[in-house]
Amino acid sequence: MKNVRLKVCAVTAAALVSLTACGGGAEIEAADLTAAPEYDGTLSILTKFGGEPLSPYFEDLTAEYTSLHPDVDFEIIQETDQSIKDKTKTLVASSALPDIYFSWTGDYADKFIEGGLATDLSAVLAPDSEWGSTFGAASLDAFAKDGKYYAVPLYNNGKFMGYNKALFDKAGVAVPATFEELIAACPKLEAQGVEPLAFGNKDGWPGLHVLQQLFAYNVPQDVLEKDFVPATASWDHPGYTTSLEEFQTLVQDCTATGSDSNGVLYSTAQQAQSAGQAAMYFQEILEFDSVVTDSSKITAEDFGIFALPAPEGAEGDPAALEGSPEGMMVNARSPRQALAVDFLKFVTSKANAETLAEAPFSQPSTIVGAVSESTASPAVVEGVGKLNEASYLLGWLDAVTVPDVADAWLAGGEALVSGSETPEEVLSSVRAASDSAE
Amino acid sequence: MRRHRRTRGWAWVAPALLVLGVFVYLPLLQNLQYSVMKWDIYAGGSSFVGMANYEKLAGDPVFWRALLNNSAYAGVSLVCQVFGALLLAALVEGLRSERWRRALRAIYFVPSAISLTVAGLLFYFIYEPELGILNAALRGVGLDSLTQAWLGQEGTAIWAVIAMSQWQGFGYSTLLFAIAIQRIPQDLYDAASLDGVGPVRRFLQVTVPLTREMTGLMIIVTLSGAFQVFNEVMVMTSGGPNNSSQVLVSWLYRMGFGRNDFGYAAAIATVIFVLTLGVALLQLAITRKRRVEW
Numbered sequence: 001m002k003n004v005r006l007k008v009c010a011v012t013a014a015a016l017v018s019l020t021a022c023g024g025g026a027e028i029e030a031a032d033l034t035a036a037p038e039y040d041g042t043l044s045i046l047t048k049f050g051g052e053p054l055s056p057y058f059e060d061l062t063a064e065y066t067s068l069h070p071d072v073d074f075e076i077i078q079e080t081d082q083s084i085k086d087k088t089k090t091l092v093a094s095s096a097l098p099d100i101y102f103s104w105t106g107d108y109a110d111k112f113i114e115g116g117l118a119t120d121l122s123a124v125l126a127p128d129s130e131w132g133s134t135f136g137a138a139s140l141d142a143f144a145k146d147g148k149y150y151a152v153p154l155y156n157n158g159k160f161m162g163y164n165k166a167l168f169d170k171a172g173v174a175v176p177a178t179f180e181e182l183i184a185a186c187p188k189l190e191a192q193g194v195e196p197l198a199f200g201n202k203d204g205w206p207g208l209h210v211l212q213q214l215f216a217y218n219v220p221q222d223v224l225e226k227d228f229v230p231a232t233a234s235w236d237h238p239g240y241t242t243s244l245e246e247f248q249t250l251v252q253d254c255t256a257t258g259s260d261s262n263g264v265l266y267s268t269a270q271q272a273q274s275a276g277q278a279a280m281y282f283q284e285i286l287e288f289d290s291v292v293t294d295s296s297k298i299t300a301e302d303f304g305i306f307a308l309p310a311p312e313g314a315e316g317d318p319a320a321l322e323g324s325p326e327g328m329m330v331n332a333r334s335p336r337q338a339l340a341v342d343f344l345k346f347v348t349s350k351a352n353a354e355t356l357a358e359a360p361f362s363q364p365s366t367i368v369g370a371v372s373e374s375t376a377s378p379a380v381v382e383g384v385g386k387l388n389e390a391s392y393l394l395g396w397l398d399a400v401t402v403p404d405v406a407d408a409w410l411a412g413g414e415a416l417v418s419g420s421e422t423p424e425e426v427l428s429s430v431r432a433a434s435d436s437a438e
Numbered sequence: 439m440r441r442h443r444r445t446r447g448w449a450w451v452a453p454a455l456l457v458l459g460v461f462v463y464l465p466l467l468q469n470l471q472y473s474v475m476k477w478d479i480y481a482g483g484s485s486f487v488g489m490a491n492y493e494k495l496a497g498d499p500v501f502w503r504a505l506l507n508n509s510a511y512a513g514v515s516l517v518c519q520v521f522g523a524l525l526l527a528a529l530v531e532g533l534r535s536e537r538w539r540r541a542l543r544a545i546y547f548v549p550s551a552i553s554l555t556v557a558g559l560l561f562y563f564i565y566e567p568e569l570g571i572l573n574a575a576l577r578g579v580g581l582d583s584l585t586q587a588w589l590g591q592e593g594t595a596i597w598a599v600i601a602m603s604q605w606q607g608f609g610y611s612t613l614l615f616a617i618a619i620q621r622i623p624q625d626l627y628d629a630a631s632l633d634g635v636g637p638v639r640r641f642l643q644v645t646v647p648l649t650r651e652m653t654g655l656m657i658i659v660t661l662s663g664a665f666q667v668f669n670e671v672m673v674m675t676s677g678g679p680n681n682s683s684q685v686l687v688s689w690l691y692r693m694g695f696g697r698n699d700f701g702y703a704a705a706i707a708t709v710i711f712v713l714t715l716g717v718a719l720l721q722l723a724i725t726r727k728r729r730v731e732w
Contacts, residue, residue, distance in 0.1 A: 062646040085693045093479045093700070111698070115480025202590065204678055260567040262679040263590025266564070414679035419591050421680070 044098035158323025198278035200264035203215035244423035408433035472704035472715030512664035527615035558673030
């Protein structure tokens with residue numbers, strides 16, 4: 001009997017050990033990206049184009065590519081802005097990262113590069129290469145590390161104040177030139193029975209976007225870049241406290257929801273402007289054509305944009321803007337890297353880039369000349385123009401620094417909105433998170 | 439012959455043991471292993487850090503807040519989904535009209551048939567500060583001073599989530615208690631009535647003791663569930679604002695999938711496992727001792 005038990009235990013243990021040993025991926029040799037690909041096999045893609053109106057973009061392109069190369073199939077995973085981070089980490093942890101996958105810039109991209117998951121595309125994508133020269137140089141540089149190019153930037157993005165010209169005219173308010181003028185305009189707009197600034201901070205990041213733009217104005221660029229890296233961070237520049245105070249003023253004086261804004265979805269705020277109930281809404285270029293639609297009350301003629309105005313005498317750079325391109329990386333462990341690159345060349349061809357810029361997709365492509373009056377709405381063209389004119393682009397606060405610090409900012413931003421913490425308390429939490437992440 | 443039988447017995451249970459080992463006990467052991475490691479999912483490497491993740495856990499204020507929120511969740515759930523549901527089931531089963539009994543059972547059960555995600559979204563809109571019907575109702579009866587962003591304020595967010603969860607879960611508990619009450623022989627109630635026992639004493643001295651096993655089971659299920667709550671928090675608040683509505687599992691998820699700190703997430707998972715296992719063992723011991731036969 002004892003023998004039988006031992007045998008059962010041994011067999012079970014052997015099975016368990018063999019199962020636990022089934023992990024990890026085989027090392028893949030670096031592919032020659034300049035060579036012609038083998039048009040055969042299944043390419044997997046992870047996009048951030050889940051939901052309408054974006055999801056057909058990659059569906060259409062993959063179908064078209066398959067019609068050109070019948071032996072190539074696709075597996076597409078389409079996620080949303082909210083879900084892509086979690087999905088990507090799940091795929092990374094389970095060694096199932098697709099051949100082509102979405103990435104933001106900053107620390108988010110660095111994780112893939114440092115982890116050996118991003119293919120060095122310099123051989124085909126460097127700015128002086130045939131393909132690389134079709135992109136705006138700044139968008140390529142945003143994904144560069146140590147002189148190497150790791151991602152194909154698909155579209156540019158930036159944050160602007162979208163405003164309703166008709167409501168501004170009715171209230172006798174001009175486009176504010178300074179942050180102080182913006183705050184002074186809010187009571188005049190409110191007197192007209194509209195919400196001056198629609199703001200929904202349920203997910204935390206809308207507040208971070210306002211903060212990051214204020215940081216760009218109040219804190220010098222070199223200090224910011226030092227503070228985003230825990231090893232060199234101190235987060236003690238007085239511009240941070242000023243920014244946090246200005247953010248609180250903006251929320252309290254210009255939004256109807258004030259300290260309740262943490263209970264409001266950002267999409268509810270977007271709809272408030274779309275319905276003509278709010279004079280302003282701080283939004284990404286990608287949102288412009290969602291605010292102004294055929295069914296919205298704000299018309300294309302009445303929709304205007306301006307950069308969040310800089311405070312008077314701010315110590316940072318008043319010409320800096322918050323924004324960054326978003327793009328696609330090629331999995332360094334993929335056995336189909338050359339095919340993945342070929343597909344991405346197809347995606348970023350002039351014709352497909354123009355399709356991306358046109359309605360209903362309305363994404364400002366990074367391909368030179370793809371965004372023009374003939375392909376994009378006037379607001380998108382203006383937004384892209386302003387991004388090109390900016391002295392520098394500062395990436396999203398929740399992507400440029402490490403997750404621990406980004407999380408501390410996320411919680412701190414919510415605490416500032418609800419009024420449960422002072423700017424100094426928030427900064428203290430951020431410093432503690434940065435120190436522990438070091 | 440006996441030995442052959444035993445061998446055959448082991449052969450029959452071996453597949454089940456293997457499945458249980460691979461899908462239940464192996465992950466448990468692996469979780470313990472991960473909780474003493476630092477793991478970089480991007481580079482694929484891991485290193486042994488000893489008890490560092492547990493030390494970090496002891497000094498993490500959000501972990502303690504999450505534990506407190508789970509405890510509040512457990513306390514409220516015990517009151518509503520166990521004792522409240524038992525009382526409600528006794529009231530429903532005490533009705534003379536079978537038609538009313540059936541109708542009420544169905545009415546109370548409907549919220550449980552709605553998925554937690556859908557219920558969470560539904561309540562998000564009920565709690566919405568500007569457009570939600572809760573604030574509209576308060577304004578309608580002149581209680582404007584009570585209106586607020588229920589999910590957007592640190593003092594109310596977790597309670598708003600707990601309230602939704604009770605609404606969603608109490609119907610199921612009520613139905614289970616109703617079944618337990620139906621199993622009690624009517625003779626016992628008739629005898630108590632003949633002895634002049636009133637409805638309150640009948641409930642306390644007949645219904646409560648004879649539904650003790652179901653009550654014990656419901657306590658285990660409710661307490662274990664309270665320490666594993668996740669969906670409603672993620673749908674309604676994602677743990678915010680300012681981490682005020684974090685619960686253990688949402689914090690675990692945030693640490694793992696938000697901050698890439700899977701070792702720390704595994705340490706939190708171990709705490710959850712120990713808590714739920716402790717609750718289950720304690721309750722099983724208590725109910726076994728106090729089993730009532732009839």
